[in-house]
Amino acid sequence: MSDILVLDKEATLAALDPRQLMTAVAEALVAVARGHASAPPRTAAFAPGGLLGAMPGYVxxxxxxxxxxxxxxxxxxxxxxxxxxxxxxxxxxxGRPLAVLDAEPITAWRTAASATHSALALAGPGPVVVVGTGVQARAQVSLLAVLQPDVPVTVVGRDPAAARAVAALHPAGRAGDGIEDAVREAATVYCCTGATEPVLRREWLAPAAHVSSVGGSHGHELDAETVREAELFAEWPGAAGTAPPSGAHELQGLPDDCGVTLLGSVLAGEAPGRSSPGSLTVFKSTGHAALDVAAAYVVHRSVSGGALR
Known part of the structure; x- marks a missing residue:
């Protein structure tokens, strides 16, 4: 057991090279879409203050x-x-255990990578807004700072000081005054909140906006009208086909004619992205074990200097 690599949060984060992570996450999303990954729906034990989820996966x-x-x-x-x-x-x-890594940076950064892939594949050009000021918002802004340092990013949240601090992570970042005003002209909106009720409404969004919604573990982050009018994308079929906590709150009970396209199929060129330049698109992330595998692979390869394949 002494050969097992054990990394704390800081060391795990330091080994998460953003560009390598984007490549690995894209590979994992494509594997999920093609049915090549093995990952059962997340299970969870519920405690008074939250839940403990278990997510095994093979890619x-x-x-x-x-x-x-x-x-x-x-x-x-x-x-x-x-x-x-x-x-x-x-x-x-x-089956040998190789490493034990801190899950917080892995979860935040692999989620930011999938959200960014959705925007790169589906969004049109224009202003970018990040809604939220927590761990996930910081990871999202930090990733955009590496990949798109010249694209202005507006950060909005309930705490103006926190919004300014997150915006400072991006060379072209600024804090906005409020969600509604910020998103009205946005081409891309990243929702990174712990919401239990919608923080974004259809009437606030530009007609052809793209929304990457990665929050809402405890409830709806988007309103029903946004979901109803959008072309929908997700990481895996169970985002709509299974109940929370493995599925998305917003995608439960969709009409039979309201299909959800897998993002990996779009990345692989096996499914179209938005149907027209004027379409509203929504990527609803629930998280997926295949993405954790991808991030863990990047960390282990970075630290060990080797590869698992």
Whole structure:
């Protein structure tokens, strides 16, 4: 057991190279869409303050891993939640445990990577807005700072000081005065909140906006009208086909004619993106174990200097 790599939050984050992560997450999304990944729906045990989820997954070429993650309300910050836990990486050939990694940066950054892939594939040019000021918003803005440092980003949230701090992570970042005003002209909106009720409404959005909604573990982050009018995209079929916590609150009970396209199919060129330049598009992320595998692969490869494949 002494050969197992153990990394704390800072060391895990330091090994998450953003560009390598984008490549690995794209590979994982395509594998999910093609049915090549093995990952059962997330299960969870519920406690008074939150839940403990279990997410095992295997992605050919990337590896075998399992995440235990707790999602709890933060009593000191109403409307926000924490995502804490561990990711265990195993050798996919003989099952040896290889590494134990901090789950918080892995969860935040792999989620930001999938959200960014959705925007790159589906959004038109124009202003970018990030809604939220917590861990996920910081990861999203930090990733955009690496990939799109010249694209202006507006950060909005309930705490103006926190919004300014998150915006400062991007060289072209600024804090906005309010969600409604900020998103009216936005081409891309990243929703990164711990909302239990909608923080975004259809009437606020430009007709052809793209929304990457990655929050809402405890409830709806988007209103029903936004979901009803949008072309919908997700990481895996169970985002709409299974109940929370594995599925998305917003995608439950969709009409039979309201299809959800897998983002990996778009990235692979096997499904179209938005049907027209004037379409509203929504990527609804629930998180997926294959993305944890991708991030763990990047961390292990960075630290060990080797590869699992």
């Amino acid at each position: 050919p070429g990337l590896g075998l891993a399992a995440k235990l993650v707790s999602v709890f309300h933060d009593p000191d910050r109403p409307g926000r939640s924490s995502h804490r836990g561990i990711v265990a990486l195993f050798d996919p050939e003989d």
